Amino acid sequence: MSIGIDKLGFYTPKNYIDIVELAEARDVEPGKFTIGIGQDKQAVPNPYEDVVTMAAEAANQILTEDNKKDIELVIVGTESSIDESKSSSTFLMDLLDLPNEVRAFEIKQACYGATAGLQMAKDFIATHPGKKALVIASDIAKYGIKTAGEVTQGAGAIAMLVSENPQIVELEDKSVYLTKNVGDFWRPTFSKTAFARGKYSNEIYMDFFKTLFDNYNQKFDQDVENIDTLLFHIPYTKMGRKALNTIESDVSEEKFNDLVERYQKSIEISRSVGNLYTGSLYLGLLSYLINGDVKDNESLMMFSYGSGAVGEIYSAKVVSGFEKAIDIEGIKNMLDSRKKISISEYETIFNTEYKNYDVVNIDTVEGEFYLSEITENERLYSRISK
Numbered sequence: 001m002s003i004g005i006d007k008l009g010f011y012t013p014k015n016y017i018d019i020v021e022l023a024e025a026r027d028v029e030p031g032k033f034t035i036g037i038g039q040d041k042q043a044v045p046n047p048y049e050d051v052v053t054m055a056a057e058a059a060n061q062i063l064t065e066d067n068k069k070d071i072e073l074v075i076v077g078t079e080s081s082i083d084e085s086k087s088s089s090t091f092l093m094d095l096l097d098l099p100n101e102v103r104a105f106e107i108k109q110a111c112y113g114a115t116a117g118l119q120m121a122k123d124f125i126a127t128h129p130g131k132k133a134l135v136i137a138s139d140i141a142k143y144g145i146k147t148a149g150e151v152t153q154g155a156g157a158i159a160m161l162v163s164e165n166p167q168i169v170e171l172e173d174k175s176v177y178l179t180k181n182v183g184d185f186w187r188p189t190f191s192k193t194a195f196a197r198g199k200y201s202n203e204i205y206m207d208f209f210k211t212l213f214d215n216y217n218q219k220f221d222q223d224v225e226n227i228d229t230l231l232f233h234i235p236y237t238k239m240g241r242k243a244l245n246t247i248e249s250d251v252s253e254e255k256f257n258d259l260v261e262r263y264q265k266s267i268e269i270s271r272s273v274g275n276l277y278t279g280s281l282y283l284g285l286l287s288y289l290i291n292g293d294v295k296d297n298e299s300l301m302m303f304s305y306g307s308g309a310v311g312e313i314y315s316a317k318v319v320s321g322f323e324k325a326i327d328i329e330g331i332k333n334m335l336d337s338r339k340k341i342s343i344s345e346y347e348t349i350f351n352t353e354y355k356n357y358d359v360v361n362i363d364t365v366e367g368e369f370y371l372s373e374i375t376e377n378e379r380l381y382s383r384i385s386k
């Protein structure tokens with residue numbers, strides 16, 4: 001039975017900052033941010049947006065009433081959760097009008113969460129033929145104003161409908177994984193922003209990639225010259241490229257140049273959005289499918305990495321005709337119609353947070369789903385009918 005991603009939705013907030021303007025405001029040579037880090041723009045969520053509203057926006061793009069009837073599993077992967085107890089998935093029941101006869105929960109393991117959800121969904125479909133699973137990656141990457149990580153912030157959500165006979169990507173059974181107790185990046189429950197040992201996190205990321213790459217090739221007796229495309233978790237676009245460089249001596253020059261060319265296509269959207277945390281690998285997939293020169297039945301090696309740390313490389317295959325299942329125009333319009341805000345506007349938004357008994361003014365809301373109020377410390381959400 002073939003199982004995989006049948007539909008793929010993406011949401012990113014309507015506001016962004018220009019990375020050159022951020023560099024100037026921080027007194028940094030712009031080349032460091034645009035070349036050294038590899039970013040152009042950074043998404044800035046409004047204070048009424050969070051992982052629930054972004055998850056709803058991304059999933060709403062792809063779900064038909066017929067799809068909803070078949071969903072029996074709803075998983076949100078996030079590390080920017082809004083509640084220590086109640087999962088984001090439960091809010092989606094009402095916001096998306098999903099059937100109640102489902103298993104719904106949240107998964108956390110830094111940027112690996114969505115991959116954990118996807119693999120779980122694959123196993124679920126294998127034992128529940130005819131059913132579908134909704135896996136959503138939703139995150140706000142926040143390090144703080146004037147921190148080293150600030151340039152690698154971002155926000156957005158990716159929604160994946162997982163089913164039999166998928167239209168976009170088939171998930172294969174070939175996979176290798178690795179877990180180690182590593183202090184490269186963490187966010188204690190008291191803190192809204194993450195802490196990172198930046199350079200160390202880069203080293204661990206590359207070490208995990210190379211170890212998994214070698215393990216995969218050995219375990220599945222893969223000739224590296226036969227790899228079509230390698231997709232990476234993208235905390236910032238230079239990171240995946242640095243990892244790719246670690247295999248330069250393993251492949252021919254022609255193969256390496258081809259892998260680099262494909263990698264460039266996979267980072268086009270990330271360059272203008274930033275780190276989606278657990279959605280980043282899947283934003284790379286989407287970007288590649290939209291912008292890449294994709295071959296028929298092309299094979300993909302997917303490198304998922306979540307600090308702390310868990311890594312996995314698994315293989316997948318692109319389904320021919322995949323482009324009909326992705327709203328390419330809608331995604332391009334969403335990106336093109338965003339509004340650039342100034343660095344001081346971004347700083348104000350960054351420091352704005354709704355408190356208990358605040359009610360959000362609906363006239364300020366730009367999306368369809370939003371945090372409408374906080375009452376008795378309970379976050380309540382609404383949908384503006386379009």
Ligand code: HMG
Nearest residue numbers: 029031032035036110111148149196198199201235306307
């Ligand atoms: P930094 O110390 O400010 O930057 O922090 P740097 O000094 O390392 O410089 C960055 C690059 O810019 C260097 O290139 C410089 O040479 C270059 P590299 O040596 O790396 O190839 N550079 C220039 N290039 C062109 N023109 C110039 C110029 N000046 C310098 N004028 C760092 C950078 C990424 C460490 C920081 O932003 C950070 O801490 N970010 C957050 C952590 C992070 O993203 N880690 C990535 C791996 S861990 C991961 O992926 C998991 C994660 O997504 C979380 C999760 O799993 O949940 C983060």
